[in-house]
Amino acid sequence: MGVFGAEYFLVDQRPCYRTATRRSDRQVLGSSGRMWKSIFSHMARTVTKTGQLQVTFPDGSSAAFGDLNAKPIRMRINNKSTLRALCLDPELAMGEAYMDGSMTIEDDDLSGLLAMAMQNFAHTRHAPTMTIMDQLRRAIRLFQQRNPIGRAQSNVKHHYDLSDELYRMFLDADRQYSCAYFENSDLTLEAAQLAKKKHIAKKLLLNPGLSILDIGSGWGGMGLTLAKDFSCQVLGVTLSPSQHKVSTQRADEEGMSDRVQFALMDYRSVEQQFDRVVSVGMFEHVGVPHYREFFRHLHRLLKSDGVALLHTIGRSSPPSVTNAWIAKYIFPGGYIPAMSEVISAIEKEGLIVTDIEVLRLHYAETLKEWHRRFVDQMDRVREIYDDQFCRMWKFYLIASEMAFRYGHDVVFQFQITKQVDKLPLTRNYMYAPS
Numbered sequence: 001m002g003v004f005g006a007e008y009f010l011v012d013q014r015p016c017y018r019t020a021t022r023r024s025d026r027q028v029l030g031s032s033g034r035m036w037k038s039i040f041s042h043m044a045r046t047v048t049k050t051g052q053l054q055v056t057f058p059d060g061s062s063a064a065f066g067d068l069n070a071k072p073i074r075m076r077i078n079n080k081s082t083l084r085a086l087c088l089d090p091e092l093a094m095g096e097a098y099m100d101g102s103m104t105i106e107d108d109d110l111s112g113l114l115a116m117a118m119q120n121f122a123h124t125r126h127a128p129t130m131t132i133m134d135q136l137r138r139a140i141r142l143f144q145q146r147n148p149i150g151r152a153q154s155n156v157k158h159h160y161d162l163s164d165e166l167y168r169m170f171l172d173a174d175r176q177y178s179c180a181y182f183e184n185s186d187l188t189l190e191a192a193q194l195a196k197k198k199h200i201a202k203k204l205l206l207n208p209g210l211s212i213l214d215i216g217s218g219w220g221g222m223g224l225t226l227a228k229d230f231s232c233q234v235l236g237v238t239l240s241p242s243q244h245k246v247s248t249q250r251a252d253e254e255g256m257s258d259r260v261q262f263a264l265m266d267y268r269s270v271e272q273q274f275d276r277v278v279s280v281g282m283f284e285h286v287g288v289p290h291y292r293e294f295f296r297h298l299h300r301l302l303k304s305d306g307v308a309l310l311h312t313i314g315r316s317s318p319p320s321v322t323n324a325w326i327a328k329y330i331f332p333g334g335y336i337p338a339m340s341e342v343i344s345a346i347e348k349e350g351l352i353v354t355d356i357e358v359l360r361l362h363y364a365e366t367l368k369e370w371h372r373r374f375v376d377q378m379d380r381v382r383e384i385y386d387d388q389f390c391r392m393w394k395f396y397l398i399a400s401e402m403a404f405r406y407g408h409d410v411v412f413q414f415q416i417t418k419q420v421d422k423l424p425l426t427r428n429y430m431y432a433p434s
Helices: 023-047 080-088 090-100 110-119 121-126 128-144 149-160 164-170 189-204 221-230 241-253 288-301 324-329 339-348 362-376 378-384 387-406
Strands: 015-018 052-056 062-066 072-077 103-105 211-215 233-238 260-264 274-280 302-315 352-359 409-417
Touching: 023 052, 023 062, 023 080, 072 080, 072 110, 080 090, 090 103, 090 324, 090 387, 103 110, 110 121, 110 387, 164 362, 164 378, 189 221, 189 274, 189 302, 189 362, 189 409, 211 221, 221 233, 221 241, 221 260, 221 274, 233 241, 241 260, 274 288, 288 302, 288 339, 302 339, 324 387, 339 352, 339 409, 362 378, 362 387, 362 409, 378 387, 387 409
Parallel strands: 052 072, 211 233, 211 274, 233 260, 274 302
Antiparallel strands: 015 062, 052 062, 072 103, 302 409, 352 409
């Protein structure tokens, strides 16, 4: 679960003015530093169409890029090595520079900077270094996304086995770490997460006694809801020992162990068949080389008259690559799929897509609330980890929000069956009163 693959880059801006540079300042950068400043300015000149960015370089000189009538975002690059990194690989370097403090923003307005970056993202294809790095990452993306069982376990541990207290600080009480469903703008995060689970349950067309497999069961919220509110028999599987411990404890405490069990295992190792299969926020970790394998197992795990619901972050653009900073620091092995990549794999494994829904700004609103709660608890997070970790997670949450608000990120819900006649002919049942 969770969120990953947000496509954010250093915005390239059009210089509008420069301050005078003293001789002593020129000596600070040297000839190579002046070259990198020139490259940075050329990138800026080429790309930015929206907003104004004011940059102070390591030599103390400043330049403004973009629309002088817009409210400026003021950024300082504090050393020559960071300037060079921002020129060579801004996708990776921006997050790293914010983490280690070598790039600072006036009033710490990271939201403003990343919003402006995302709004200018469409123009980055004109920046040569970005184009080159993108091509290199495309060339190796299938290798990076290979997730056999052992590697999948390691990737899950990297993110989901962090301090249990960390997730309690910013998630809702049910610990739903995926996109909420805001039926109206007045919903709290808790109400929107409950609405998400109910919306998914309606698409599964549940009856008491049905068997359900929850692939990527997280902290157990979905499985417990399906067992408790719909009287179903649920098996949830996760690769995270921490999540497995919490979900099993919750089932025991709520007296639901006879209806829902959680297993520490890969979905590929499950043997029995189920009336329903649900997976929320796990598919982003599968990796493109394993898409057909995922749906081949889904076909095997689903009874002939069964129904499956796949909820995953997706991209509204063509296939691409995972953001380098996200892949390195947040979700190694992860990837946000284009719809074409998912549909192709489903079709080739003999399954039928019976409904597709695209949720757009729901995740932006979810992330906005997660970030607000995280900031409220940042002093405690700093005690558990350190300041760099706090800045890393702040960058992750804000960048992800902006990717949904201004970029190409959306959420797909695929309803899947084996037989074309196993569901009602209209979608009315999905929106009938509970």
